[in-house]
Amino acid sequence: MKAIVCHEFGPIEALRLQDCPDPVAGEGEVLIDVHAAGVNFPDGLMVRGEYQVKPPRPFTPGSEVAGVVAAVGDGVSGLAPGQRVVAVCGIGGFAEKVVAQADRVLPLPDGMDFTTAAGFMLVYGTSLHGLADCGRLRAGETLLVLGAAGGVGLAAVEIGHAMGARVIAAASTDEKLALAREHGAELGINYATADLKAELKRLVPGGVDVVYDPVGGALTEAAVRGLAWGGRLLVVGFAAGEIPRLPLNLLLLREGEVKGVFWGTWTAREPAAHALNVSRLFGWFGAGALRPHVGAVFSLAETRSALSFVMSRNAHGKVIVCPNM
Numbered sequence: 001m002k003a004i005v006c007h008e009f010g011p012i013e014a015l016r017l018q019d020c021p022d023p024v025a026g027e028g029e030v031l032i033d034v035h036a037a038g039v040n041f042p043d044g045l046m047v048r049g050e051y052q053v054k055p056p057r058p059f060t061p062g063s064e065v066a067g068v069v070a071a072v073g074d075g076v077s078g079l080a081p082g083q084r085v086v087a088v089c090g091i092g093g094f095a096e097k098v099v100a101q102a103d104r105v106l107p108l109p110d111g112m113d114f115t116t117a118a119g120f121m122l123v124y125g126t127s128l129h130g131l132a133d134c135g136r137l138r139a140g141e142t143l144l145v146l147g148a149a150g151g152v153g154l155a156a157v158e159i160g161h162a163m164g165a166r167v168i169a170a171a172s173t174d175e176k177l178a179l180a181r182e183h184g185a186e187l188g189i190n191y192a193t194a195d196l197k198a199e200l201k202r203l204v205p206g207g208v209d210v211v212y213d214p215v216g217g218a219l220t221e222a223a224v225r226g227l228a229w230g231g232r233l234l235v236v237g238f239a240a241g242e243i244p245r246l247p248l249n250l251l252l253l254r255e256g257e258v259k260g261v262f263w264g265t266w267t268a269r270e271p272a273a274h275a276l277n278v279s280r281l282f283g284w285f286g287a288g289a290l291r292p293h294v295g296a297v298f299s300l301a302e303t304r305s306a307l308s309f310v311m312s313r314n315a316h317g318k319v320i321v322c323p324n325m
Contacts, residue, residue: 001019001020001021001022001095001096001097002017002018002019002020002095002096002300002323003017003018003020003060003092003094003095003096004016004017004060004061004062004094004095004300004303004304005017005018005020005058005059005060006046006047006057006058006059006060006061007057007058008057009047009048009049009054009057010047010048010049011048012044012047012048012304012307012308012311013304013308015047015061015303015304015307017300017301017303020060020095022097023092023097023098023099024071024099025071025072025073025076025099026073026074026099027073027074027075028073028074028075028076028101028102028103029072029073029076029099029100029101029102030069030071030072030073030076030079030085030087030099030100030101030102030105031069031070031071031072031073031097031098031099032065032067032068032069032070032085032087032097032098032099032100032105033067033068033069033070033096033097034065034066034067034093034095034096034097034098034323035065035066035067035068035114035118035322035323035324036065036066036067036114036115036117036118036119036320036321036322036323037062037064037065037066037093037094037118037320037321037322037323038062038063038064038065038093038118038119038120038121038122038123038151038318038319038320038321039062039298039303039306039307039309039310039315039318039319039320039321040063040064040122040123040151040310041150041151041214041237041239041310041311042063042237043061043062043063043094043307043310044307044308044310044311046061046091047061047307053090055091059091059092060091060092060093060094060095060098061091061093061094061307062089062091062092062093062094062095062098062321063088063089063090063091063093063122064086064087064088064089064093064118064119064121064122065086065087065089065093065098065100065118066084066085066086066087066108066114066115066117066118067084067085067087067098067114068082068083068084068085069081069082069083069085069105070097072102073102075102076102078102079102079105079107083107084107084108084114085105085106085107085108086105086106086108086112086117086118086120086121087100087104087105087106088100088104088121088122088264088267089104090104090264094300094303094321095300095323096300096323103271106121106278109282109285109286110286111285111286112285114322115294115297115320115322116292116294118318118320119151119292119294119317119318119319119320120281120285120292121278122151122152122263123151123152123154123155123318124155124158124159124281124290124292125263125267125274125277125278125281126152126155126236126261126263127152127155127156127159127212128159128277128280128281129261129263129266129274129277130156130212130234130236130261130263131143131156131159131160131163131210131212131234132163132277133266133273133277134232134234134259134260134261135210135212135232135234135259136232137160137163137165137209137210138163138164138165138209139163139164139165140164140165140166141165141166141209141210142165142166142167142168142204142207142208142209142210142228143156143160143165143166143167143168143208143209143210143211143212144168144170144200144208144210144211144212144223144226145157145160145167145168145169145170145180145185145212146170146191146211146212146213146214146215146219146220146223147170147171147213147214147215147239147313148169148170148171148176148177148180148185148188149169149171149173149175149176149177149179149180149315149316149317150214150239150313150315150316150317151310151315151317151318151319152214152236152237153169153171153180153212153214154179154180154183154293154316154317155290155292156212157169157180157183157184157185158183158184158289158290158291159284159290160184160212161183161184161185161289162184162284162289162290165209165210166186166187167180167184167185167186167187168185168186168187168188168189168200168203168204168208169181169185169187169188169189170188170189170190170191170196170219170223171188171189171190171191172190172191172192172313173190173192174190175316176316177189177190179293179316179317183291183293187203189203191219191222195222196219196222196223196226197222197225197226200222200223200225200226201226204226204228206228207226207227207228207229207231207254208223208226208227208228208231209227209228209230209231209232210231210232210234211223211224211226211227211231211232211233211234212234212236213233213234213235213236213237214236214237214238214239215237215238215239215240216235216237216238216239216240216241216242216243216244217238217240217241217242217244218240218242218244219240220233220244220246221244221246221247221250224246224250224251224256225250227250227251227254227256228254229254229255230254230255230256230257231254231256231257232256232257232258232259233251233256233257233258233259234259234261235258235259235260235261236261239313246258292317292318293316293317293318294317294318294319294320295315295316295317295318295319296309296315296316296319296320297319297320297321297322297325298319298320298321298322298325299321299322299323299325300321300322300323300325302321303321306319306320306321
């Protein structure tokens with residue numbers, strides 16, 4: 001099979017497309033013919049050696065896929081060759097075939113194609129866990145989403161809207177804000193041309209209840225200054241490349257909270273709660289409340305360009321790699 005291989009941590013440009021032996025499903029594992037793979041910010045961080053997880057080298061990046069079951073290992077039940085599935089594999093996804101743990105593989109719901117599915121689980125799973133489990137978002141509350149047109153940001157906009165919140169999208173271009181409005185945002189703030197703190201004070205004098213922050217950098221403090229009494233800051237990631245340092249008095253004065261969102265580890269620690277979230281997400285998708293937006297599709301040979309596109313924060317919605325293109 002062909003696969004993208006990272007031989008040493010470093011620049012994305014150093015990744016290679018090469019022939020590799022086909023993987024084999026071991027006990028409790030599923031071999032999947034990959035039809036589409038989602039491209040995520042952590043994939044690029046992992047290649048550069050900047051992510052919390054540092055796989056032994058060489059390895060193939062790519063953390064989520066959709067495709068068809070090719071084979072199952074011993075002890076696997078409920079999955080069979082020929083079945084359409086989505087899987088969170090952690091690594092190995094940017095390839096023609098991948099092996100995933102059976103408990104990380106789910107049958108695709110009716111009406112969900114491979115391209116949509118490959119960009120679904122990580123961003124919607126992270127966003128629902130963040131907003132519902134960590135942020136305790138309630139109907140009628142105000143939600144501010146930073147980076148609102150990226151993968152997790154746009155998913156958070158849609159989920160916040162589905163949960164009955166008033167959603168304010170914040171992004172770096174008017175085009176991105178228009179996309180966020182199409183997916184449920186009521187208001188928008190272009191933080192490249194306007195001051196986020198001042199705009200929040202103007203639009204929401206009483207403050208926002210929840211901030212969903214996958215960006216970090218200078219935007220985090222400005223968003224915290226716009227929190228309402230009892231507001232919650234959700235730390236999702238640091239796409240800006242800078243981990244912010246917060247003056248804690250800002251939280252004291254609002255009885256505010258800071259909560260980290262680490263979906264991958266949470267799913268392993270709380271599988272029953274994760275299963276309920278997945279059921280909720282698939283239900284929303286089936287009802288048309290979630291409309292995943294795929295902004296760009298690349299071939300396997302173009303994976304470096306796909307990763308660079310995401311890491312430069314140019315993505316609108318999800319970016320997908322399709323090995324069969």
